[in-house]
Amino acid sequence: MKRIYFLNVLLLVCTINAHAGWPIGKYRHVIAPSITYYTSKNYWDANGTKVEAGAGNRFSSVSIGVTAGYGLTRRTDLYISLPFTSLQNKYVGGRQTESGLGDATLGLSYNIVAFKYKRFISVQGSVIAPLYTVTSTGVPLGYGTLGAEGKLMFSGAFVKNSYFNAEAGYRRYLDDKGPNQIVYDVTVGTPLDERKKNQVTFDIGGLTSFSSNKVLISRNPNLVYDGYYVKGTASFGHQFTNKVSVFASGFYTLAGRNASIGTGGTLFMIYKF
Amino acid sequence: MSAYRVFRIFIFISCLLTFWGSNKALAQDEGDDPKGEITINARPGHKNAVFDEDGMIAYKLKVKSTYNVRQDGKLTYDLLTDDWKKVWSGSTSVRLGKHGAETYSIKMPHQKPGVYRIHFAFNLSYYDDTVKRVAVVAPERIVTELHKPADFDGFWAKAKDELAKVQPEYKVTEDATQSTRYVKVYKVEMRSLDKVKIKGWLTVPTEGKNWPVIYKLPGYNIPMKPETDKPDFAVFAIDVRGNGMSRDFVAPQADKYNVTNIETRDRYIYRGVYMDCIRGLDFVMAHANLGLNTDKVAVLGGSQGATLAIVVAALDKRVTACTFELPLYADMHDAYHIGTSFPQTTWPVNRFQDYLKVHRTFTEAKFLGVWDYYDPQNFVSKIECPVLMGVGLLDEFCPPRCSFGMYNKLTTYQKEFRVAPDKAHEMNFDYFMFQLLWLKESLRVPN
Numbered sequence: 001m002k003r004i005y006f007l008n009v010l011l012l013v014c015t016i017n018a019h020a021g022w023p024i025g026k027y028r029h030v031i032a033p034s035i036t037y038y039t040s041k042n043y044w045d046a047n048g049t050k051v052e053a054g055a056g057n058r059f060s061s062v063s064i065g066v067t068a069g070y071g072l073t074r075r076t077d078l079y080i081s082l083p084f085t086s087l088q089n090k091y092v093g094g095r096q097t098e099s100g101l102g103d104a105t106l107g108l109s110y111n112i113v114a115f116k117y118k119r120f121i122s123v124q125g126s127v128i129a130p131l132y133t134v135t136s137t138g139v140p141l142g143y144g145t146l147g148a149e150g151k152l153m154f155s156g157a158f159v160k161n162s163y164f165n166a167e168a169g170y171r172r173y174l175d176d177k178g179p180n181q182i183v184y185d186v187t188v189g190t191p192l193d194e195r196k197k198n199q200v201t202f203d204i205g206g207l208t209s210f211s212s213n214k215v216l217i218s219r220n221p222n223l224v225y226d227g228y229y230v231k232g233t234a235s236f237g238h239q240f241t242n243k244v245s246v247f248a249s250g251f252y253t254l255a256g257r258n259a260s261i262g263t264g265g266t267l268f269m270i271y272k273f
Numbered sequence: 274m275s276a277y278r279v280f281r282i283f284i285f286i287s288c289l290l291t292f293w294g295s296n297k298a299l300a301q302d303e304g305d306d307p308k309g310e311i312t313i314n315a316r317p318g319h320k321n322a323v324f325d326e327d328g329m330i331a332y333k334l335k336v337k338s339t340y341n342v343r344q345d346g347k348l349t350y351d352l353l354t355d356d357w358k359k360v361w362s363g364s365t366s367v368r369l370g371k372h373g374a375e376t377y378s379i380k381m382p383h384q385k386p387g388v389y390r391i392h393f394a395f396n397l398s399y400y401d402d403t404v405k406r407v408a409v410v411a412p413e414r415i416v417t418e419l420h421k422p423a424d425f426d427g428f429w430a431k432a433k434d435e436l437a438k439v440q441p442e443y444k445v446t447e448d449a450t451q452s453t454r455y456v457k458v459y460k461v462e463m464r465s466l467d468k469v470k471i472k473g474w475l476t477v478p479t480e481g482k483n484w485p486v487i488y489k490l491p492g493y494n495i496p497m498k499p500e501t502d503k504p505d506f507a508v509f510a511i512d513v514r515g516n517g518m519s520r521d522f523v524a525p526q527a528d529k530y531n532v533t534n535i536e537t538r539d540r541y542i543y544r545g546v547y548m549d550c551i552r553g554l555d556f557v558m559a560h561a562n563l564g565l566n567t568d569k570v571a572v573l574g575g576s577q578g579a580t581l582a583i584v585v586a587a588l589d590k591r592v593t594a595c596t597f598e599l600p601l602y603a604d605m606h607d608a609y610h611i612g613t614s615f616p617q618t619t620w621p622v623n624r625f626q627d628y629l630k631v632h633r634t635f636t637e638a639k640f641l642g643v644w645d646y647y648d649p650q651n652f653v654s655k656i657e658c659p660v661l662m663g664v665g666l667l668d669e670f671c672p673p674r675c676s677f678g679m680y681n682k683l684t685t686y687q688k689e690f691r692v693a694p695d696k697a698h699e700m701n702f703d704y705f706m707f708q709l710l711w712l713k714e715s716l717r718v719p720n
Contacts, residue, residue: 025713025720074714117706195455195504241481242505243719272719 022120022155023111024071031271036063038222040253040262046227048257056092059260061085061222063102074111079126081105087139098139101131103147119156125149128171143223147173151183162190171207179211179225189235199237201249206230206256227258245270306399309340311369313404315393318380322666322694326411330381334393334404336367337374344369346397352381355388355407355674356614367397386411388666388674407666409673409692417604417678420641421651428538428646429547429588436466436548443556445475445563451499455479458499459563463556465514466548472518473511473553474499475563483566485716486557488592490550490574490581491516493601493621494527505718507565511553513546513581531621532628535643536635543647550585558591569593569716573708575663576601576671576698580649586660587652594715595656596708598663598700604675605644609637611672619669650679659687661711663704665696 024030039060041053065083072078083102088095107126114120126149134144151169158164164187171181185205192198211225235249247270252263318324318331330352338344345368352361361381369375379393387410394403409415422428444462451458459475476499478484484507491497491510496517500508512519515530525533525542533542554570561567571594574582579597586595601621602608612622629637645651660683664676680690693701713720 022720025710027714027717028719030719071720074710116703117710242478243481273717 023075023109023122024069024077026071026074028071029273030067030069031273032067032268034063034065034067034266034268036065036264036266037061038063038262038264040260043260044227044229044256044258046258048255050261054092056090058090059088059262060090061087065102072108076111077109079105079107079109079124081107082131085141087141089139096139098141100141103142104129104131107149109153115156119154122153122155124151124153124169126151128173140223143173143175143179145173145175147171149183158188160190161196162188164188177212177225179209181207181209181224183207197239199239201233201235201237203233203235203251204230204254205233222260222262224256224259227256229256229259230254243272307340307342309338309399311340311395311397311400311402312337313393313395313402315404315406317406317408317694321692322406322408323412323692324383324408324410326383326386326414328383330384330389330391330408330410332379332391332393332406334377334379335374336369336377336395338369338400339372340369340399341371342399343371343373344397344399346395346400348377349392349394349396350379350381351390351392351394352384353390353392355390355672356611357390360384360389367395369397384410386414386416388415388672388677405667407673407694409666409677412673412677412690412692413681415674415677415681417607417650417675417681419650419682420606420645420648422645425646425651432466432544432548433551433588436551439464439466439468439552441465441552441555441559443559445560448499451501453501455504456499456501458501461509461556463552465552466545467522469514469522469545469549470519471512471514471549471552473497473509473556475507475509475560476500476503477507477564478504482564484564485566485569485718486571487712488554488557488570488572488585490553490572490578490585492575493577494530495578505713506716507563509553509557511550513549515542515546519549528624532624535625535628535640536632538643538646541643541647547581547584547588547647550581551589554585554589554591567591569718571596571712571716573597573712575599575700579603579662579671583649583652583656586658587655590657592658594659594661594712596661596663596711596715598704598708599665599668599671599698600649600662600676600679601671602644602647602649603671603679604650605648606641607678608672608675609641611674612669615669621670650675650682653679653683656683656685658685659715660685660689661708662688662690663693663700663708664690665693665699667695667697670698 041058043051045051063083063085067081070078082104085102086099088097105126105128107124109122109124111120111122128147130142130144132141134140149169149171151167153167155165166186168184171183173179187201187203189199189201206229208228209224231251232254233249233251235247237245237247239245248267250265253261314335316333324330347364348367349364351359353359389408391406392403441463446460448458448460457477457479461473461475465471487506487508489510497510497512514523515525534540557570558567572582572585572592573596575598579600580602582595582597586592609622612619618626662680664673666673691704
């Protein structure tokens with residue numbers, strides 16, 4: 001009955017990534033609180049050339065978020081995500097700070113196909129709503145405009161006990177300057193022990209953003225208008241019980257254009273009930 | 274030497290030569306027969322061979338030959354009822370090239386709800402074979418007759434009353450040799466009807482508490498073992514009387530188990546067996562202290578275990594969910610008829626037949642009269658929890674018609690079934706994966 005263990009791990013990793021293709025399951029809930037620290041100093045310019053920022057310049061942010069999911073049916077899940085972010089932009093001679101609720105996300109995912117309950121193809125549609133206003137002088141907490149996203153996801157068993165999630169989508173912000181973005185992500189994970197209590201995952205993801213605003217690098221380097229970035233993430237997770245797991249991950253931006261070079265880490269818990 | 278005698282010797286020698294020659298030719302023919310294999314893949318037009326009442330019964334046959342010669346012949350397809358009455362027949366010519374492959378689309382006229390056998394017979398130059406499949410038409414509209422005695426409920430109420438008077442004398446002992454870091458294994462003993470001692474295995478995950486319970490009932494003469502590989506559930510697997518560990522008091526021969534005391538309704542072995550299953554549920558409900566969530570208990574079983582799961586869910590409302598596959602003994606009247614319609618009577622009907630042959634005064638009517646008290650079909654209307662059923666369409670022990678007929682008598686608010694079209698008395702991987710998800714859903718276990 002090894003398949004049962006596999007299933008548990010698969011479900012776990014899919015829950016970690018709230019956008020993965022495996023359904024939560026009818027009547028079941030997932031709550032995933034998280035805290036993320038991010039910092040950046042340098043950036044890639046419009047040509048993709050690394051630009052060293054001078055001493056005394058640094059951007060950092062701490063985000064506390066919660067993602068909740070509810071299984072409406074066997075194939076359909078409802079997701080909601082709420083972040084609270086605190087930003088700090090230090091520069092020579094001063095600093096700017098901003099705190100507040102960020103972009104809320106409300107989404108529905110639908111599992112189109114389950115291949116022998118081992119691999120799954122799902123679609124997800126989300127709306128993104130800013131819970132803040134962008135001021136001309138402050139550090140923006142996000143793009144500050146309504147957005148929508150559609151995504152296709154493929155998840156499931158990989159080689160031996162390992163598993164994967166691959167997804168790609170299109171995100172459109174409802175502003176005449178966009179941005180409009182292609183988002184993508186590939187995750188591969190493997191358990192470290194027979195009972196699959198511990199596991200590591202590796203993830204490559206990013207976005208390519210299009211906007212008529214060709215040169216802007218936001219004061220919040222998380223925001224990319226006309227450019228791209230690719231980010232690598234490594235995570236370690238431990239399952240305490242079949243309801244509670246905790247993951248720690250570290251990430252780094254590997255490449256980009258009109259985007260900041262940053263690194264950070266996330267600690268998050270998954271509670272399923 | 275007379276001319277007549279010369280003639281006889283001539284005839285004898287001629288016959289001898291002819292016989293030797295023909296044998297030689299035959300041997301040569303056999304030696305010269307082309308060698309090869311033909312693979313036939315028969316795929317139903319509808320998923321899982323479940324067809325609509327109004328649509329054709331369609332199959333696609335992919336035929337591949339490894340012979341290095343062309344083969345000609347005929348493909349005959351017969352549609353029969355599940356009790357082997359021919360309904361329709363058709364044929365088409367076959368021309369299969371050297372190492373050739375062909376696909377044949379077969380369409381048979383729509384049929385009324387029921388289970389149908391389909392025989393695809395290939396008669397080719399060097400190859401004869403028949404591929405047998407079973408299709409089901411409108412399974413949810415299959416109607417079978419109910420043979421429920423008027424005093425059925427009273428009969429089982431009395432049995433439960435008798436059981437209630439037996440002190441269970443539960444004994445729970447951890448089996449350290451089988452416990453692991455993740456699962457505690459307990460050997461459990463208790464007293465059931467007629468004070469018979471029965472035993473079982475309880476497994477409880479070591480992490481966490483308040484575990485939803487899968488209560489597993491045994492198949493025919495299948496000894497139960499501790500279930501140490503279900504990390505999200507506690508599992509109680511019971512050996513009913515005469516099964517596995519529970520043979521101290523009742524120990525019939527394996528092949529005579531289901532005819533033990535069959536001639537007396539009140540002493541038939543299954544009366545005690547059914548009550549053993551209720552006593553097992555009593556045990557689960559009385560042991561929340563072992564980490565069991567007694568508000569979330571699913572009964573599960575296959576074959577005979579399916580019948581036992583049905584009986585427990587019907588007779589005891591403490592059951593949260595009921596899942597079973599390949600329900601043995603369902604609709605014994607039709608099952609008996611279908612079992613005897615095979616060219617060779619199938620199990621378990623052949624065992625009952627054997628008994629009837631030896632015990633002439635115990636007629637088929639009397640046999641069915643006893644079984645009317647034990648037929649799971651007569652229990653299902655009392656089930657009030659969600660139900661999942663699995664059916665193997667090629668099952669000869671548990672005729673699918675009987676399974677569906679019983680299923681259609683379920684009145685519970687949530688029921689569903691899954692079909693394994695190419696399986697006989699077993700289900701496929703997909704089913705068990707789905708069953709696990711179904712159990713998690715029914716018992717609200719997080720995915």
